[in-house]
Amino acid sequence: MNFYTRPVPNRQIRKLLCANRGEIAIRVFRAATELGIRTVAIFSREDRVHLHRYKADEAYLVGAGKSPVAAYLDIDGIIEIAKQNHVDAIHPGYGFLSERADFARACEKNGIRFVGPSAEVIEVLGDKTRARALAIEAGVPVVPGTDGPVASFEAAEAFVTEHGLPVIIKAAMGGGGRGMRVVREASELAEAFERAQSEAEAAFGDGTVFIERYVDRPRHIEVQILADGSGEVIHLFERDCSVQRRHQKVVETAPAVHLDEGVREALTRDAVTLARRCGYRNAGTVEFLVDGQNRHYFIEVNPRIQVEHTVTEQVTLVDLVQTQIRVAGGATLAELGLRQDAIETRGFAIQCRVTTEDPLASFQPDTGRIEAYRSASGMGIRIDGGSGYAGAKVSPHYDSLLAKVTAHALTFEGAAAKLHRAMAEFRIRGVKTNIPFLQNVLRHDTFVGGDARTDFIDTTPELFQ
Ligand code: ADP
Numbered sequence: 001m002n003f004y005t006r007p008v009p010n011r012q013i014r015k016l017l018c019a020n021r022g023e024i025a026i027r028v029f030r031a032a033t034e035l036g037i038r039t040v041a042i043f044s045r046e047d048r049v050h051l052h053r054y055k056a057d058e059a060y061l062v063g064a065g066k067s068p069v070a071a072y073l074d075i076d077g078i079i080e081i082a083k084q085n086h087v088d089a090i091h092p093g094y095g096f097l098s099e100r101a102d103f104a105r106a107c108e109k110n111g112i113r114f115v116g117p118s119a120e121v122i123e124v125l126g127d128k129t130r131a132r133a134l135a136i137e138a139g140v141p142v143v144p145g146t147d148g149p150v151a152s153f154e155a156a157e158a159f160v161t162e163h164g165l166p167v168i169i170k171a172a173m174g175g176g177g178r179g180m181r182v183v184r185e186a187s188e189l190a191e192a193f194e195r196a197q198s199e200a201e202a203a204f205g206d207g208t209v210f211i212e213r214y215v216d217r218p219r220h221i222e223v224q225i226l227a228d229g230s231g232e233v234i235h236l237f238e239r240d241c242s243v244q245r246r247h248q249k250v251v252e253t254a255p256a257v258h259l260d261e262g263v264r265e266a267l268t269r270d271a272v273t274l275a276r277r278c279g280y281r282n283a284g285t286v287e288f289l290v291d292g293q294n295r296h297y298f299i300e301v302n303p304r305i306q307v308e309h310t311v312t313e314q315v316t317l318v319d320l321v322q323t324q325i326r327v328a329g330g331a332t333l334a335e336l337g338l339r340q341d342a343i344e345t346r347g348f349a350i351q352c353r354v355t356t357e358d359p360l361a362s363f364q365p366d367t368g369r370i371e372a373y374r375s376a377s378g379m380g381i382r383i384d385g386g387s388g389y390a391g392a393k394v395s396p397h398y399d400s401l402l403a404k405v406t407a408h409a410l411t412f413e414g415a416a417a418k419l420h421r422a423m424a425e426f427r428i429r430g431v432k433t434n435i436p437f438l439q440n441v442l443r444h445d446t447f448v449g450g451d452a453r454t455d456f457i458d459t460t461p462e463l464f465q
Pocket of ligand 1: 244
């Protein structure tokens with residue numbers, strides 16, 4: 001390995017704004033600071049004493065008069081702050097504006113570099129039906145599904161008649177585990193179809209849905225890619241995100257345990273093919289399902305940094321956020337020493353998401369003031385936080401993520417034991433957290449044996465004890 005032996009100048013970026021809050025804003029500021037780039041935070045009124053604003057060199061109130069969430073979606077307000085303060089680049093983090101083509105376009109139009117792919121690519125990938133079509137064109141296997149949007153109940157019925165049950169109805173513009181409905185009985189189809197459409201319309205402003213066969217107990221395996229826009233695309237191997245609740249990831253691992261080497265090769269090859277095919281630039285994730293017969297199916301591409309990027313960083317030692325910024329600044333992967341044959345993984349990393357949710361009350365978010373907060377540390381433990389400290393107020397308006405805790409060890413069992421130990425070191429008073437639940441996951445035989453599939457949480461009631 002021979003990374004970063006020569007300093008690579010950031011040709012354009014001197015000042016970077018992160019259009020986000022919480023842990024990911026802090027993660028971005030850390031990466032930029034290490035590159036000698038000045039950092040700019042934005043904060044809503046609700047977040048006026050939130051930690052992320054103090055971790056940047058400069059901080060500005062955004063979206064005055066708007067709701068706590070709308071403030072971070074205020075494209076005009078953010079661009080105005082960037083222009084007034086001579087910002088060269090904007091990193092969108094995840095969530096909020098990170099997958100909005102209009103935001104990427106607004107940045108480009110105003111001469112500000114958007115740390116991500118082009119607006120056109122975001123637009124194509126943001127629509128799951130178009131992303132599927134792209135995969136099919138590129139010869140990448142997809143879950144058997146409809147060729148495009150399904151507009152009528154009759155078309156939905158025709159798909160079920162041909163392919164059988166169960167099926168999953170998905171919002172074309174959906175994300176974050178929302179806008180999906182599994183149908184197991186023919187009698188449920190009509191209502192599920194109607195509901196899926198109206199939910200998609202309400203949540204994403206677009207009621208377009210499509211249908212896929214529901215894959216039986218798959219693993220969710222995703223491939224991290226990096227591209228520099230010159231056509232060069234590499235992968236940084238895979239993450240296993242099968243431990244999910246309501247189709248949302250809870251615990252993530254890199255690399256995937258007991259993954260057949262042939263499947264690993266096929267997944268990474270297909271991910272790179274797809275990224276090349278759409279002219280991808282910057283960091284991205286290509287998501288797949290892998291079934292019990294080791295068949296893999298593309299499901300979607302996330303054109304941004306992901307919550308679980310930490311596990312890939314721990315096992316490859318590549319700083320993904322720094323790489324994102326450097327690529328946005330015009331560096332090629334070759335200049336950064338990031339050649340495919342230089343990327344290898346060492347050991348296993350596992351991340352869990354500590355949230356202010358009560359596992360005994362169907363994971364309802366808890367809010368209030370944190371009275372006491374003691375974090376974990378020790379060999380092989382990485383904490384990415386920002387919302388957790390004594391005196392902090394947990395707002396009902398934002399995501400309930402308190403800290404991401406990542407353990408790295410030579411073996412998977414070792415990493416699980418380390419993470420379990422770290423969870424036990426946490427002391428949080430004043431708000432409920434999911435820590436006891438995470439501990440149950442981390443010591444469960446199915447998880448430790450590397451056998452968790454996407455139905456693990458739903459079919460394992462003892463995790464809730
Ligand atoms: P989102 O964009 O909301 O994250 P995804 O399409 O990435 O949605 O799917 C999220 C999760 O939903 C997957 O990891 C998997 O657990 C489940 N899922 C999605 N599509 C299927 C399918 N066809 N069969 C079985 N499970 C699926």
